[in-house]
Amino acid sequence: DAEITQSPRHKITETGRQVTLACHQTWNHNNMFWYRQDLGHGLRLIHYSYGVQDTNKGEVSDGYSVSRSNTEDLPLTLESAASSQTSVYFCASSERGVTGELFFGEGSRLTVL
Amino acid sequence: GENVEQHPSTLSVQEGDSAVIKCTYSDSASNYFPWYKQELGKRPQLIIDIRSNVGEKKDQRIAVTLNKTAKHFSLHITETQPEDSAVYFCAATLNNDMRFGAGTRLTVKP
Numbered sequence: 001d002a003e004i005t006q007s008p009r010h011k012i013t014e015t016g017r018q019v020t021l022a023c024h025q026t027w028n029h030n031n032m033f034w035y036r037q038d039l040g041h042g043l044r045l046i047h048y049s050y051g052v053q054d055t056n057k058g059e060v061s062d063g064y065s066v067s068r069s070n071t072e073d074l075p076l077t078l079e080s081a082a083s084s085q086t087s088v089y090f091c092a093s094s095e096r097g098v099t100g101e102l103f104f105g106e107g108s109r110l111t112v113l
Numbered sequence: 114g115e116n117v118e119q120h121p122s123t124l125s126v127q128e129g130d131s132a133v134i135k136c137t138y139s140d141s142a143s144n145y146f147p148w149y150k151q152e153l154g155k156r157p158q159l160i161i162d163i164r165s166n167v168g169e170k171k172d173q174r175i176a177v178t179l180n181k182t183a184k185h186f187s188l189h190i191t192e193t194q195p196e197d198s199a200v201y202f203c204a205a206t207l208n209n210d211m212r213f214g215a216g217t218r219l220t221v222k223p
Binding site: 040059090101104106 | 206210213
């Protein structure tokens, strides 16, 4: 069965370190997204990609970057982690962009000390 | 960008009762409105969606209504069951931008 997986599921890091969260999907979807989930804010879009070599900034992109070298993967990098980036991060993919169903990964809980 | 407000933030009902969650959006051009359910510790999953050319959509015990004039849409769950307990998120899409509401934690008491 097709799926979308994230790793690591839990990570603790220190302020100033670089962190990369991996996202891998086997749906063969062109559209991939990264969201962060914080209490009282719902899901907020960080970056998204509509295909290989395509990346776009979302609502809360400062301090994050992504790259898309193939269809299956969209890694999220925190260049210099800050305590404000402590959150749960969800990767998602879709066939129809944001006008169709988003398939979410299991989430990655990141704690920045 | 689009702004989505969701109410209430928490909702507690007795098993068998109905539950209603409401969302408002700011841009009248928004055209796609999904609802996601997130059980504790799990990923969000789509439960129902509606497009701007439709006023109501049903799927068994859940329904969504859209009022484009008032710019609000609602999720209705009838005959609630304990397994309906979760956080529900609404969202609205304008062009390539989907914005989520802050979520409603629904608790169904047996």
